[in-house]
Amino acid sequence: MTELTDIWVYLASEPLLWLTATLGAYLAGDALFKASGRMPLVNPVLIAVALLALVLWATRTPYPVYFEGAKFVHFMLGPATVALAVPLWANLGQVRKTAVPMAAALLAGSVTAMVSALALGWVFGLRGEVLLSLAPKSATAPVALGISEAIGGLPTLTAVLVILTGIIGAVFVTPLLNLLRIRDWRARGFATGVAAHGIGTARAFQVNETAGAFAGIGMGVNAVLTAVLAPLIISLFF
Amino acid sequence: MIWAIFVLLAAQLVGEVIARSLGLLVPGPVLGLLLLLAALLLVPKLADSIRPTASGLLSHLSLLFVPAGVGVVAHLDVLGANVGALLAALVLSTLLAIVVGALVFVGVARLMGPGGND
Numbered sequence: 001m002t003e004l005t006d007i008w009v010y011l012a013s014e015p016l017l018w019l020t021a022t023l024g025a026y027l028a029g030d031a032l033f034k035a036s037g038r039m040p041l042v043n044p045v046l047i048a049v050a051l052l053a054l055v056l057w058a059t060r061t062p063y064p065v066y067f068e069g070a071k072f073v074h075f076m077l078g079p080a081t082v083a084l085a086v087p088l089w090a091n092l093g094q095v096r097k098t099a100v101p102m103a104a105a106l107l108a109g110s111v112t113a114m115v116s117a118l119a120l121g122w123v124f125g126l127r128g129e130v131l132l133s134l135a136p137k138s139a140t141a142p143v144a145l146g147i148s149e150a151i152g153g154l155p156t157l158t159a160v161l162v163i164l165t166g167i168i169g170a171v172f173v174t175p176l177l178n179l180l181r182i183r184d185w186r187a188r189g190f191a192t193g194v195a196a197h198g199i200g201t202a203r204a205f206q207v208n209e210t211a212g213a214f215a216g217i218g219m220g221v222n223a224v225l226t227a228v229l230a231p232l233i234i235s236l237f238f
Numbered sequence: 239m240i241w242a243i244f245v246l247l248a249a250q251l252v253g254e255v256i257a258r259s260l261g262l263l264v265p266g267p268v269l270g271l272l273l274l275l276a277a278l279l280l281v282p283k284l285a286d287s288i289r290p291t292a293s294g295l296l297s298h299l300s301l302l303f304v305p306a307g308v309g310v311v312a313h314l315d316v317l318g319a320n321v322g323a324l325l326a327a328l329v330l331s332t333l334l335a336i337v338v339g340a341l342v343f344v345g346v347a348r349l350m351g352p353g354g355n356d
Binding site for chain 2: 022023025026030043044045046048049050052053056063066067070071073074076077078079080081082083084085086087088089090092098100101102104105106108109110112113116117120121124125126130134137138140141142143146147154156157159160161163164165166167168169172173176177180182184186187188190191192194195196198199201202203205206212216218220223224227
């Protein structure tokens with residue numbers, strides 16, 4: 001059996017294995033998503049993450065070893081963010097027309113995200129740095145970490161809360177807005193980007209390109225507004 | 239395709255350099271997005287050459303969050319004893335923010351009258 005062990009030692013030390021596993025898990029998640037008739041609860045990210053976490057646990061693989069392979073996928077987030085400029089440019093006419101509704105929705109969505117997270121967290125018994133870590137949860141991860149540190153939260157906790165927020169938004173946005181009978185793709189996408197950043201934006205692109213473009217704008221402008229408002233809101237309440 | 243990837247990476251690179259040298263809180267890729275948008279406004283023809291790659295990348299945006307998502311599972315212990323309270327606050331607050339944002343958008347667009355709703 002030494003041969004098998006040798007093969008495992010080789011695979012475990014190379015990025016190839018976990019890069020392939022990441023793509024495979026996503027393809028499995030995407031196939032299940034399509035087989036379910038695109039049910040929002042069958043979220044491809046959620047399935048892929050669950051599958052990979054299970055495999056890492058079963059093979060006792062530490063996260064840094066996994067990330068050596070997965071970092072190539074993670075790296076593409078940067079160029080993908082830049083690529084949002086293309087649908088934004090293509091929808092610029094619509095964007096100009098809806099500048100006022102967007103500004104109003106941005107302010108309302110951003111303040112609601114922060115104040116309700118702090119208020120609900122407080123009601124549920126959270127205090128101190130754990131409570132403060134909740135405030136920037138709707139901003140995109142790199143911005144949220146900086147804000148968390150600046151307002152006295154725990155950046156590591158905020159990182160986890162930000163990703164969970166994105167997954168929650170992606171899973172619930174479609175049934176929620178269908179229930180409220182909001183059919184305007186611009187409104188649906190924009191609100192999703194403000195409340196659930198990149199993961200919400202990814203979900204919006206699965207549904208409709210206009211929604212995706214507006215979600216991308218929502219994510220970008222909320223990153224800036226959260227950075228400005230979070231310290232103000234914290235100083236008002238604490 | 240290589241050209242398109244080069245344009246995306248170059249915009250991100252310039253964005254990172256600006257963000258870091260000025261100490262901005264806005265991430266480099268977001269500045270890169272604005273730079274590319276400016277470039278598209280100046281040279282609309284640029285869109286034809288980068289659109290296929292950009293759409294391909296964006297249609298699988300979900301995939302790119304998988305490594306970070308696995309990281310969350312690996313670090314779930316930071317939620318500690320507060321896991322219930324944190325999850326409840328996250329779910330309610332996120333749903334509330336989506337509803338308020340979408341309703342305000344639709345409401346204000348309607349107040350501004352026809353023409354904003356096509």
